[in-house]
Amino acid sequence: MFNKKTIIEYLLTAVGTSIAASGIFYFLAPESIAIGGVTGFSLVMTSYLPLPLSTVTFISNVILLILGFVFCGREFGGKTIFAVINLSLIMYIMENLFPIYGPITDETLLNLIIGVILFAAGLAIVFNQNASTGGTDILAKIFNKYFNLNFGTALLVADAIVVFMAIFTFGIKEGILGILGWFLKGLLINYFIDGFTIKKEVVIISNKSNEVKDFIFNNINRGVTVYKAEGGYTHESKDIIVTVLSKNQYFKLKKDLKTIDPSVFVLIRNVHEVFGNGFEHF
Template sequence: MKRFREYILITIGFILVALSLQLFLVPNKIAAGGVSGIAIIINSVFPVLEVGALMLIMNVILFIVAFIVIGNKFGGKSIYASLGLSGTIWIMDKFNVSSYVLTKDLLLASIFGTLLGGMGMAMVFNQNASTGGTDILAKILNKFFHLDIGKALLSVDFIVTLFAAVTFGADVAMYALLCVIINGFVIDNIIEGINTSKEIMVISSKINEISKYIIEELDRGCTILHGTGGFSSKKTDILYTVLQRKQFIKLKKFIKEVDSRAFITVSESHEVLGEGFKDILADE
């Protein structure tokens, strides 16, 4: 069931990316890096070659090269997401979806295309998958030229925008570069928002009741730490737990009922790994 849910989320994710390309970026010739950017540039020179078909061919070639050069570093979810995105765009090309362009304003197309695409990419990345393409090129550069993955990704996208400048002009290329920059921020912030949990510490005379509520009612774990009061020098117990936002609301209400004098500190954790949350060694 968990695996099925992961693939459903990945599917929704790459459909959003496909829509961002077809409704905003492709009609306005905004080649915002990656395989999709290369496909947009080639399509403008050879219109008979559809963006989706080009992406599908390039991704298949890149995966074959990656298996030969890098080895088996790409799991089933990444292959599914990569080929699924290319296939979806290819199907949309057949139905001429890009003709339903929502705006011809380059700024609006850049902003809304990047927001929609970033949302989709975040959903894919959050399931420990990727859409291939640029990631594969970056890993090849990392292997042969020892570039950091992040720098390699930026280098590939920058080269694509240079070709976009030659093909479409400097103005369109600068919008493409703007999309590349914004996309990273969008993806990071959405993933952080999805994975944000509440890290909670409680000092209370009713620690046993509170820990029992967390374990039995919220189905979460907790840890009891033993401390000493700095002012009173009395021994005291401190409860530590990590909960989802909705669970914390329930816990706060319960603590208010059993011990209104409890001392609670709350902070946000942008990523939690381990039992009950994301697997530490999540495979693809």
């Protein structure tokens, strides 16, 4: 039986694939811009096959999933299969209920940017649920296993193949736009994923360390670690308080910290992943 957490993950996966599908169908496909991935491959193949984009995407993903099971084993969870089906289903609904007969805007570069932003944001939501949309991720796993390529390089190779197919099919202009979109997609996916997971490590040196600790315990509901130190110039004993907070908790602490101790010294670092009590499990 699905628990609440699992249901939310599947709902967010559905939201993510819907956002990604809208970027492809309404902005990238009308301009014949393939930015890699199985959707880019499917966009190329629709030029040769009398099939809609949703059908080619679904067939391509099914083939790749089968290859993944054959060559890599059972590394593809239920959420990935759900994402693959949902991506194709959403595009099928768009094709039949909300069709489009030309680019959304007259500016090709604007369509590229909006399409890539939507696509990258959708994929980031899906990846954050421990799922993927299949596609070239599976090819990358196969390249990684059998050709000793690291996963990032393997994914780059798989997407590059699609982009060069697009150059051959659609022409040099669309191909160059595809390369630009492919590059932006990688940057934006990392940016959006960091936005979901990033935390703040806060290092505090204060003459009122007990009041600061009490505020973090009682008002923010977070733990702290305290290091004993000595001021290099004054030789006074100091408490160094270290805590890790979400962005909202950090803003709350920042707002009130100056009131607690006007002479406080604070160092803030971005932390990309946190595992342990109160955060993600390993």
